[in-house]
Amino acid sequence: MERSSANRVDDLQTVAQDIRAAIQTVIEGKPEAVELALVALFSSGHLLIEDVPGVGKTMLAKALARAIDGTAQRIQFTPDLLPSDITGVSIFNAEHRSFEFKPGGVFANIVIGDEINRASPKTQSALLEAMEEHQVTVDGVTHPLPSPFLVVATQNPIEMEGTYPLPEAQRDRFTLRISMGYPVRASEIAMLDHHGGGDPLAELRPVTDAVTVDALTAGVRTVYVHEAIKEYLVDVLEASRTSPDVRLGGSPRAGLQLLRACKARAALQGRAYVIPDDVQALAVPALAHRILLSPAAQLARRGVDEVVRDAVARVRVPDRDPA
Incomplete structure (x- = not known):
């Protein structure tokens, strides 16, 4: 028998609470940012995190990826990054005398695009099809992306040196944009205690899996x-x-x-x-x-x-x- 919407909501609440608690062992004092990250995840959307360096943008993305035990790829956006580094490329195999597709960094459940606005607009646009249609087309062949699929991109404020403003079409693909901001004093002191003696991210253990997240995401649509x-x-x-x-x-x-x-x-x-x-x-x-x-x-x-x-x-x- 098909589960009711109320039962699906209960299941999602339980899993989301576990994910929330896991992330908050790494990210101190940012409940609103964590909540919006969960909204992006369960709405099949994408998340843009904008703020100055060093406030935990990449740490939040990594913690979310580890908590759901999905495949994760981190792409460091730089001025010399090529579109094929993101989507993949067809390489000729001399032994088999045929072209083989080598997937790029976008083939993962959670793609962490670090400092996305440090790459050129041409490279940034390589994500457009992937984010909108959950697929990549290379040399006329379409390759589906795994599900769930979430791009968590971080960017520095555009006034900072070496950055390119995101094109309007690229910004429109992101469901939500959040700003981390500096932590409050008590949270920053707690962070010094927690992070000073080790790496909490390395200690974070998955609390669910990608299959469960995908099923709950489908339930959100009801x-x-x-x-x-x-x-x-x-x-x-x-x-x-x-x-x-x-x-x-x-x-x-x-x-x-x-x-x-x-x-x-x-x-x-x-x-x-x-x-x-x-x-x-x-x-x-x-x-x-x-x-x-x-x-x-x-x-x-x-x-x-x-x-x-x-x-x-x-x-x-x-x-x-x-x-």
Whole structure:
């Protein structure tokens, strides 16, 4: 007999709690960042972590990969990285007199793209097909990627030396963008105690497996979304497009990914239905990195997070009753 949505949510909550606890043995004092990473994982999305060096961006990605015991590949993005290093390449085998495909770094359950904006836009674009369609096409042959498939990319602020801004099409493939930020004082002191005497990442043991995560991710798609919530989400998107501070607003792809993320957040909180609070909580992480500000907003030094929050605040909120 097929399991109900409520039972699937219970299963996801249990597994997610184990993953959360495992990651928090490595990442001190960042519960919001960990939660958004889980939302990206269970919504079949991708995560962009943006911040200055040394605040735990790569550590969070590695801890998530180790906790779910999936295959993981780390790609260090550099100016001389080639697209074929990411997707793979066909090499001629003289013995068999045929071409053989050698998979690139993207063939894994979790791909850690470290400092993605240090590679050229041409190399960054090698991820576009993989992130959107979960496949890679090389020399006219399509190769499917494993499932689940999650790209966790880290990037330094674009003002830093040696970085390239991500193209709009690349940013639009990321479901959520988060910023780690510096830890609070107590967490930083605890980190010195915890990390100073060893490597907590090496001690982290898997708490689930990729097959279980894939099954739970499929269950997230059954989370109920009322028609009023869909209309509210579209209203939020339209508000991001019509704001006088915005030159480019949220795309239809952004709306689809925001909806999937809302379903995942609802399930993580033990609900089999989406409420307006889910849309409000995820609007900035899901939309801000896709927004291009108008010249006037840039001159006024308005931030994209602030602009998105203002746009959401102008939208009428429907009743929170899922029925």
